Amino acid sequence: MKKINQPSDISRRGLLKSIGAFSLTLPASSVLANLLAKAPKWDSKLELAIQLDIATQKEVRVHRPYIAVWIEDKDGKPVRTISLWVQTTRRGPKWIPDLRRWYRGEQDRVKANGGDLVATTSSATREAGHYTIVWDGKNDKGAYVDQGEYFVCIEAAREHGTYQLIREKAKFANKAFLQKFAGNVEISGASIELRKRS
Amino acid sequence: MKLPWKSHPQLFHHQAHLEGVLGTSLEIQTVATDSDSGPKAVQAALEVIDSLESIFSVYRPDSEFMVWQRTRGEEISVSNHLAVVLDTAEKFRRLSGNAFCPVADSLAKAWQEDKEVPEMEVENPLWSVDVDRGIAIRHTSLPATLNAIAKGYIVDQAAIALSSSPGIQEALINIGGDLKHVGKKGIEVAIADPSLDAENTPPIAKVKIANEAVTTSGGYRRGFGKDGKRYSHIFNALQGRPSEVASSATAIAPSAMESDIISTIINVLPVEEALSFADSMNNIAVFIVSHDETRGSNSLWSSHICQ
Numbered sequence: 171m172k173k174i175n176q177p178s179d180i181s182r183r184g185l186l187k188s189i190g191a192f193s194l195t196l197p198a199s200s201v202l203a204n205l206l207a208k209a210p211k212w213d214s215k216l217e218l219a220i221q222l223d224i225a226t227q228k229e230v231r232v233h234r235p236y237i238a239v240w241i242e243d244k245d246g247k248p249v250r251t252i253s254l255w256v257q258t259t260r261r262g263p264k265w266i267p268d269l270r271r272w273y274r275g276e277q278d279r280v281k282a283n284g285g286d287l288v289a290t291t292s293s294a295t296r297e298a299g300h301y302t303i304v305w306d307g308k309n310d311k312g313a314y315v316d317q318g319e320y321f322v323c324i325e326a327a328r329e330h331g332t333y334q335l336i337r338e339k340a341k342f343a344n345k346a347f348l349q350k351f352a353g354n355v356e357i358s359g360a361s362i363e364l365r366k367r368s
Numbered sequence: 369m370k371l372p373w374k375s376h377p378q379l380f381h382h383q384a385h386l387e388g389v390l391g392t393s394l395e396i397q398t399v400a401t402d403s404d405s406g407p408k409a410v411q412a413a414l415e416v417i418d419s420l421e422s423i424f425s426v427y428r429p430d431s432e433f434m435v436w437q438r439t440r441g442e443e444i445s446v447s448n449h450l451a452v453v454l455d456t457a458e459k460f461r462r463l464s465g466n467a468f469c470p471v472a473d474s475l476a477k478a479w480q481e482d483k484e485v486p487e488m489e490v491e492n493p494l495w496s497v498d499v500d501r502g503i504a505i506r507h508t509s510l511p512a513t514l515n516a517i518a519k520g521y522i523v524d525q526a527a528i529a530l531s532s533s534p535g536i537q538e539a540l541i542n543i544g545g546d547l548k549h550v551g552k553k554g555i556e557v558a559i560a561d562p563s564l565d566a567e568n569t570p571p572i573a574k575v576k577i578a579n580e581a582v583t584t585s586g587g588y589r590r591g592f593g594k595d596g597k598r599y600s601h602i603f604n605a606l607q608g609r610p611s612e613v614a615s616s617a618t619a620i621a622p623s624a625m626e627s628d629i630i631s632t633i634i635n636v637l638p639v640e641e642a643l644s645f646a647d648s649m650n651n652i653a654v655f656i657v658s659h660d661e662t663r664g665s666n667s668l669w670s671s672h673i674c675q
Contacts, residue, residue, distance in 0.1 A: 219566065226388045231414075234385035234393070253568055255385070298544075299387040304566040368564050 209316040212307030213344040217367045220252070222324055224299035225358040235326040235334075235356045239303055242321040244339075249320065250310050253303045299358075306367075307342070317343050326356035336360055379537065382406025389414075390421060390519060392544030398536050399551070405535030412533050413526040413541060420525055423449050424518035433514060439506055446504045449521070453625070454504050455497040457517050460629045464645065465490050467636040468629050469605035470517075471510040476603035476610065480594060485608040486510065520583060520628025523548045527624070546583045548624045554578030556674060562586050562616035562657055572616070573655060575672040581624035585631040586616040586657075604636045611636045612659060619646070620653035620672055630654065639664040 220239060226232055239253040309315050324336040334354040346364050353359040380403045386394040396413060398406040425431040432450050446454070460468045466488050469475070478485045494508040523546050530539035531550035538551030549555045555578070558571035575582070585602065592599055599610040617635040621627035634642035634654050639662070646654040646666050653668035 224387050229388070231386045231388040231394070234387055298389075298392050302566045303568050304564075368569075 209318060210344075211316060212314040212342065213317070214307070214314065215367055216342075216344065216346070216364055217307065218305040218322075218342070219363045219365055220303045220305065220322065220324070220360065221363070222301050222303075222360040223353070223358045224301070224326075225353070225356055226299040233328070235328045235331070237357075238323075238325045240323050241305060241315075242323060242337075243315075244319040244321070246321065248310075249315055250305065250308065252305050304368075322351075322362055324351075324357060324360055326354075328356065332356060338362075380406060382410070384410045386414075389417060390522065390543055391427075394544075395540070395542040395547075396530065397538075397540040397555075398530060399538040399553075400535040401537065402535050405533065409530045409533035409536050409539065412529045416526050416529040417522055417543075420449060420518075420522045423447060424453070424514055424522070426513050426515075433518075436504065436506065437511060440509065441505065441507065443503050443505055445502055448499070448502060449525075451497055451499045451502050451504055453514055453517055453521050454495055455499050456625060456629070457514060458494055458497065460517075460633070461494065462490060464633045464637075466605045467633045467645075468516065469603075470494060470512040470514060471508060472603040472605050473513045473515070474510040475605055475608065476601075479603070479609060480592070487608070488605050516585070516632040517625060517629050519543060519546050520581070520624035520626070523581065523624035523628075546581070546624050546628055548581040549577055550579060552578065557582050559584060559616075559618050559655065563661075572657065573618075574674050575620065575653075575669075576674040577620060577672060580620050580622060581627040582618065582620050583624060583627035583631040584616060584618040585635050600635075602632060602635050606636065615659050615661075616657040617642070618655045620669070622651050626652070 222237075222239075224232075224234060224237075234255065237253070237255045238251070240251045241249045243249050307314050319339060319341050321337050321339055326332075326334045332355055334356045336351050336354065336357060338349070338351050340349055340362060342364060346366065348361060348363045351360040351362070380400050382396075382398045382400065382403075382405075384394075384396045384407075394417075396410050398409050400406045400409070421431075422428065423432040426434060428434065432447060436444055436446060436450065457468075457470050461470065469488060471488070471494060475485050475488070492507070494510075494512060495504055495506045497504045523541055523543050526541050526543075527539060527548040527550050530536060530541060538549075538553055538555075540549050540555055541547060545560075547557065554576055557575050557577055559573040559575070561569060561572045564570075586600070592601065600612070602611040603609075604611045617631050619627040619630040619634060621630060630646065630649075630652055631654075633645060634656055637645060639656050639658055642656055643654065643664055643666050646652045646668075651668070653666060653672050655663070655665040655669050657663050
């Protein structure tokens with residue numbers, strides 16, 4: 171009996187295995203198809219404008235905090251560093267780690283693409299404390315990202331002051347929208363606008 | 369062949385960014401022979417800015433300029449700073465045929481409120497100034513501002529404070545887009561694209577300057593809406609209406625006071641006139657982007673362009 175059963179067990183197991191494998195291939199391929207169908211690339215006619223206001227008080231001058239603005243995917247992986255303002259003094263690099271999240275992400279980014287310097291913004295604007303930064307929808311390697319959910323991150327740190335992070339989820343498809351973020355003691359307010367590329 | 373007998377002294381770069389200086393942002397950069405000189409120079413520059421703000425501010429009723437504006441027809445003793453700025457303002461008003469006009473804001477207010485815009489005669493001086501005696505007599509009845517000149521003057525004075533501070537080799541001061549460089553090596557200056565409002569969008573031009581000043585003016589960041597239309601904050605006193613010529617006008621001049629005034633003048637004048645006005649003066653480079661996106665520049669501008 172055993173002699174008969176054994177091959178039958180084996181073949182049953184083999185059958186289950188092959189059925190399992192077959193049943194797995196179906197959802198796997200449909201998931202893949204869905205992924206391909208549901209995640210179109212960023213609409214190249216659109217850009218994301220990120221506006222931020224550095225907290226200022228009337229008639230009081232304040233040092234600009236160190237600020238990093240970047241995008242993370244829905245799993246929290248840094249996708250694109252958009253802007254980074256730090257003091258480039260002798261003491262500068264010492265303070266970059268203050269931008270903790272950016273720094274951690276930067277370590278990953280450096281490992282991933284060879285560690286080119288990120289673009290920085292050093293020009294002054296005419297309206298005190300008000301800055302607009304645009305994201306073209308590309309990642310650090312210059313390729314358009316997929317449409318979908320991302321985190322917009324704005325981090326501010328002060329040498330002898332506070333550390334603040336705005337990290338808000340936003341869904342980027344092909345429709346323009348405006349979304350306001352709550353501010354903090356360093357960044358009094360921020361907003362994002364998916365808009366037609368100017 | 370250079371032999372490394374003498375090692376080059378280490379140089380220290382210092383940078384400061386402040387918000388809320390003269391209502392805008394301030395950037396200072398220094399290159400110094402030691403690490404303490406940069407921060408000290410910044411401090412010296414800020415002190416100069418504070419003391420000059422108390423002379424020129426139109427937001428402070430007790431500023432020297434505002435106190436003087438409450439007088440009319442009398443000889444008033446004024447500080448050398450105020451005398452120089454008032455004198456230069458009147459000279460450029462005359463020279464530009466009112467394209468630069470210190471009472472433009474009063475005219476703009478009348479225009480915005482649909483009141484009759486007072487006509488300005490080039491021959492009628494707004495005020496008379498004796499710089500040597502430190503005396504200024506105000507003639508006009510219209511309130512004036514020194515918007516398109518005082519900031520440039522303050523930038524120049526702050527740049528002097530920076531460069532005369534011990535140990536400083538190179539310095540840059542940029543107050544909300546009005547900037548001055550002092551030093552041998554020079555600095556690259558990107559000119560913002562008037563149609564792109566972001567910090568990280570590509571500039572329309574890049575120039576290299578040394579011991580010079582750059583000012584860009586245009587209505588793209590400040591302006592106002594009226595009857596559903598958008599207007600520049602720069603008022604054309606020649607036509608009695610807001611400037612509609614340039615969306616961005618940049619001037620490079622030996623001083624920020626000059627670049628400040630000239631960028632306003634070339635914003636108001638038709639492009640061809642603006643270019644010949646710039647060429648009629650020495651050492652003035654200009655670059656104009658008009659509202660229909662045509663661009664104009666003089667030959668001195670071309671010599672400043674860098675790739």
